[in-house]
Amino acid sequence: MPTAREALLRSALAALTELPWSAIRMVDVAAGAGVSRQTLYNEFGGKDGLARALTRHETDRYLRGVERLLGERAAAADRLVAVAEWTVGEARARPLLRALLTGCWGEWFPAPPAVRETTAAPAVPAQRRADAGPPGTADLVALVRDRSAAALRQDQRNPGRRDPGRGDPGGRDPGGRDPGRRDSGGRDQSRGDPGRRDPDQRGHGQRAYDRDELLYRCELAVRLALAHLIAPGAESVGPLVRTAVTAPLRVPPRAPLSAPSPRAGAR
Numbered sequence: 001m002p003t004a005r006e007a008l009l010r011s012a013l014a015a016l017t018e019l020p021w022s023a024i025r026m027v028d029v030a031a032g033a034g035v036s037r038q039t040l041y042n043e044f045g046g047k048d049g050l051a052r053a054l055t056r057h058e059t060d061r062y063l064r065g066v067e068r069l070l071g072e073r074a075a076a077a078d079r080l081v082a083v084a085e086w087t088v089g090e091a092r093a094r095p096l097l098r099a100l101l102t103g104c105w106g107e108w109f110p111a112p113p114a115v116r117e118t119t120a121a122p123a124v125p126a127q128r129r130a131d132a133g134p135p136g137t138a139d140l141v142a143l144v145r146d147r148s149a150a151a152l153r154q155d156q157r158n159p160g161r162r163d164p165g166r167g168d169p170g171g172r173d174p175g176g177r178d179p180g181r182r183d184s185g186g187r188d189q190s191r192g193d194p195g196r197r198d199p200d201q202r203g204h205g206q207r208a209y210d211r212d213e214l215l216y217r218c219e220l221a222v223r224l225a226l227a228h229l230i231a232p233g234a235e236s237v238g239p240l241v242r243t244a245v246t247a248p249l250r251v252p253p254r255a256p257l258s259a260p261s262p263r264a265g266a267r
Helices: 004-016 024-031 036-046 047-070 076-093 093-104 125-131 137-157 202-228 237-246 260-265
Strands: none
Touching: 004 036, 004 047, 004 093, 004 237, 024 036, 024 047, 036 047, 036 125, 047 076, 047 093, 047 125, 047 137, 047 237, 076 093, 076 202, 076 237, 093 137, 093 202, 093 260, 137 202
């Protein structure tokens, strides 16, 4: 059975499908949840607090979905494609999530105002977290990028989780070697090349390159999804992302497209 807070959030989201935020009354949200208006104010503090809680709710729901897809037993490229396609589909169906991902707020649901410095901290812990504000668009990109890279790095440490023949963003086998470089005796020539050693045997510079490349490809996948959301093309986003995360890089990336923000890192 949902808590009063959960019921109120569902009631507010349902109201948003029919009315703009400015036309929604707190008494109607409370009635839709089957609780008193005082309960609503106890939970959220007011309409602005409810708006911040709604954006936090949508953010958390989205990130849980991303983690679910990243946790599937599939090739790296398949999971990045799945996250991109799911992001586009969910954002199209959920206008509030679309606004969070793109930063394109409107009259239907304007960006929730920040908490004033003179406002007392709410007694409800969930509301204190909501009042801290949801991550901005750049923060969300960084969060999805970092979680994607962490999930794929886990595969590199545990090669049995993935299919080494498909969708490795680095284009390597589980040992990190080029499978085509072997001598006539079947020995792996790559062990004699410092640039092609196993991940655990490489120098610090080469490990940093692998990390940056992975971060770059993970961020590129989510940015392509957001670009497709804002300006849909004739082709679906899946093939575009698959090409982006598997094509060889002409120049090794030295850093991801955008550095993680302090807010994103704190989360």
